[in-house]
Amino acid sequence: STEKASRTNVVLVGATGNLAQKYLWKSLFNLYKSINQSEEKYQLKFYGAARNPAHEGDKLLDQILGNIFQFDKSGEDEKVQKFLSNCQYVQLKSEKDYANLCKKINQEAMKESILEYGRIFYLSVPPFAYSRIASYISNHCRPDQESKTWIRVVFEKPFGQDLQTSKDLTNELQRYFDEHQIYLVDHYLGKVGVDQVLQFRMENLPLYEPLWNRDYISRIEIVMKEEENCAERTEFYNSYGVIRDVMQNHLTEILALVCMELPGHQMAYNPSDLLQLKADLLEKVKNLGPDNVIVGQYKDYISHLRQDFKDITKRSNASTFAAVLLQVDNSRWRDVPIIMVAGKELTERTAYVRVVFKDGLYCLNNEVNCPTAEVIFNIQGGSLGISAEVTSKLLPRPILRPDWYSTNPTINSGDSLGVRISDYYVRSPKINPDAYTVVVDAVFKGRQDMFISTKNLILSWTLWTPLVHHADVIIPRLYDKEDNSQTLRFIFHKDQIAFADRFTYDCKNRVKNLYSKDGNHPFDIINQGFRNQTLIRGSPDAVIDNLVNDILLSATVAIRNRNVFHVAFPGGSTPIPLFQKLASLGSRISWSKWHIWIVDERCVPVLDSRSNFKSLHDHLLRYIDVPYYNIHPAIANQHTGFCDSSYYEQEIRSVMNESIFDYIVLGVGSDGHIASLFPGFLHTIEANNFVALVKKDYADSARITMTFSLLNKARTISALILGKRKQVIVSAIKSGIIDIHRYPVTGIKISDDRFKWFIDYVALP
Numbered sequence: 001s002t003e004k005a006s007r008t009n010v011v012l013v014g015a016t017g018n019l020a021q022k023y024l025w026k027s028l029f030n031l032y033k034s035i036n037q038s039e040e041k042y043q044l045k046f047y048g049a050a051r052n053p054a055h056e057g058d059k060l061l062d063q064i065l066g067n068i069f070q071f072d073k074s075g076e077d078e079k080v081q082k083f084l085s086n087c088q089y090v091q092l093k094s095e096k097d098y099a100n101l102c103k104k105i106n107q108e109a110m111k112e113s114i115l116e117y118g119r120i121f122y123l124s125v126p127p128f129a130y131s132r133i134a135s136y137i138s139n140h141c142r143p144d145q146e147s148k149t150w151i152r153v154v155f156e157k158p159f160g161q162d163l164q165t166s167k168d169l170t171n172e173l174q175r176y177f178d179e180h181q182i183y184l185v186d187h188y189l190g191k192v193g194v195d196q197v198l199q200f201r202m203e204n205l206p207l208y209e210p211l212w213n214r215d216y217i218s219r220i221e222i223v224m225k226e227e228e229n230c231a232e233r234t235e236f237y238n239s240y241g242v243i244r245d246v247m248q249n250h251l252t253e254i255l256a257l258v259c260m261e262l263p264g265h266q267m268a269y270n271p272s273d274l275l276q277l278k279a280d281l282l283e284k285v286k287n288l289g290p291d292n293v294i295v296g297q298y299k300d301y302i303s304h305l306r307q308d309f310k311d312i313t314k315r316s317n318a319s320t321f322a323a324v325l326l327q328v329d330n331s332r333w334r335d336v337p338i339i340m341v342a343g344k345e346l347t348e349r350t351a352y353v354r355v356v357f358k359d360g361l362y363c364l365n366n367e368v369n370c371p372t373a374e375v376i377f378n379i380q381g382g383s384l385g386i387s388a389e390v391t392s393k394l395l396p397r398p399i400l401r402p403d404w405y406s407t408n409p410t411i412n413s414g415d416s417l418g419v420r421i422s423d424y425y426v427r428s429p430k431i432n433p434d435a436y437t438v439v440v441d442a443v444f445k446g447r448q449d450m451f452i453s454t455k456n457l458i459l460s461w462t463l464w465t466p467l468v469h470h471a472d473v474i475i476p477r478l479y480d481k482e483d484n485s486q487t488l489r490f491i492f493h494k495d496q497i498a499f500a501d502r503f504t505y506d507c508k509n510r511v512k513n514l515y516s517k518d519g520n521h522p523f524d525i526i527n528q529g530f531r532n533q534t535l536i537r538g539s540p541d542a543v544i545d546n547l548v549n550d551i552l553l554s555a556t557v558a559i560r561n562r563n564v565f566h567v568a569f570p571g572g573s574t575p576i577p578l579f580q581k582l583a584s585l586g587s588r589i590s591w592s593k594w595h596i597w598i599v600d601e602r603c604v605p606v607l608d609s610r611s612n613f614k615s616l617h618d619h620l621l622r623y624i625d626v627p628y629y630n631i632h633p634a635i636a637n638q639h640t641g642f643c644d645s646s647y648y649e650q651e652i653r654s655v656m657n658e659s660i661f662d663y664i665v666l667g668v669g670s671d672g673h674i675a676s677l678f679p680g681f682l683h684t685i686e687a688n689n690f691v692a693l694v695k696k697d698y699a700d701s702a703r704i705t706m707t708f709s710l711l712n713k714a715r716t717i718s719a720l721i722l723g724k725r726k727q728v729i730v731s732a733i734k735s736g737i738i739d740i741h742r743y744p745v746t747g748i749k750i751s752d753d754r755f756k757w758f759i760d761y762v763a764l765p
């Protein structure tokens, strides 16, 4: 025939990098093999590009390819040789390099009288280079408008860090290319185990589609556990964390495949239908808020971080574990809990989807192993070790595809996934190409449904951004690799997810809160809940946790705006758990910008057990590295015991701009006093002073105290009230009464949104 040979040029930018070495070259070889075998007329030519000059790069690439393919002893030597003879190094650094390469590609096609079928630019480079390289490609490497040659530009994640940055990125890319030319990779879509989800739903449509909804399904779990930790990778990981790293992308794609509506024409749908159906689903996922997430960090993370950054003071709240409770607000899924879990440094490597049915099964003898009706898509790892579909025999028997095993010979019939495998139908694929081989093949075939559309990327970030911003400022729970089954156990109920040690089960296996009255919440936050101000009420633990988070949030804002955070703590026994909680966060808070003050002090030597400063020191200061000069005790003269309020007042006025505290925590005495402002003694205080000396008849010592004039200037004040002893005062002031001499706490006059009450269930039943 006179048909011309046709060639596709593949340019791998970043050809000597990690991803290329680990996966991409192999995948290109696999593409080469599969194309060569089926249709001879498709030629493939590969350019491995990096920034090194040709003489260096040539050698480097040779070496790398040598390493990758030397072990290929599967009788493919000849094919490998042929493949390698079609690979060559090219330096791509400046715009001119791109221009030259593409000129050469054009000339060769002319000279050899070859039709160019397509051009692939695979960018395996850091994202900051995307825009620049995209512009070079656009300026010099677009195929001739007249020709039918296509161009596809492939990008690897991360695609932004939140909604804004992902929009910036996609806007940049869209300046240069049309949607059908942009390929955003999510390599999970290349996994056979992920692909099987939609396959299963389509193939078993008559059997399963009627069951695939809220009437039959009680919950869905999407889980990705890894044994690996973040050592040597924290420079990347620290600004991402587990939610951005794998939930926003991999697990969200899986969520869409499990929950989306199915394309109408069974097998023959087109890519844009599928992407649209995913978009529809993403739009229906309910907004995520603070109650929808819990986070953890493995214990050695900080030391890995410090090694990578070579900085022994480095701190981080990056989460390496997260569990998220999602819900899809449509008629198919309303109220069905969808649990997403992902983490590093866990006890096993596995990824799976588990769809649990409301089975209603009654087991006569109350067997421990009374089977559950469920479909498990094992994506990888776990006790099965391979991708497989595991369907409870209580459910319809799924049809078997010719290229799948009904039971894989490598799965033994014993226990797996904690269940008796004989209670299940097991199907698994006979061949399992690696994800990147599938991805590369899909680029060549133009299968855009195997990639992320820019629209869906933005939808996904719209969903996740509020949550990642929230997660960025909360303190993750620490966990051990070995012993995390207790620490990371969690419970979900209605709209909330929380660590399980805050709950208990009652005998009917219903969730019940350990502390709350109604059994629903570890705490509640009620606007205008107490004296018209915000009330955070819960178990003592939950109250302290919330207070700590509130303080940390305020610190973040203060440091961002003013580069300093002034906080004052009360004395007495109530704040001790608060000090301890802050101390336990120790190295994960950046203390250097904190100034720590106390609201009052007894005129006693600093080592006296009655000293507020001693308590603050013993429970907090000794554990954290806040700079010495940022600690502001109001101690009496150690030698004479002589007490003078003017020193402290002076210090406040000189250290702090306008004497405005960012955050003041107050304890409230059972008589209604705050700081050392006692009922019946306020008349002794000079109105204009910020600090006063108070002598209370029966008190064992005089006291130094902040006054209302100072307290009322603060940006935020929180009152912390715990325990039974406080019930009476709490109910006395509940009505909103203002009587400053009888209940000094009612003398705080700042706007309602700046005052918060943290009260436990015992004090406010």
Ligand SMILES: O=P(O)(O)OC[C@H]1O[C@@H](O)[C@H](O)[C@@H](O)[C@@H]1O
Pocket: 226, 245, 246, 435
């Ligand atoms: O399951 P796989 O294919 O090994 O992929 C997991 C990896 O996926 C990547 O996208 C994440 O950045 C990594 O943190 C993660 O380890």
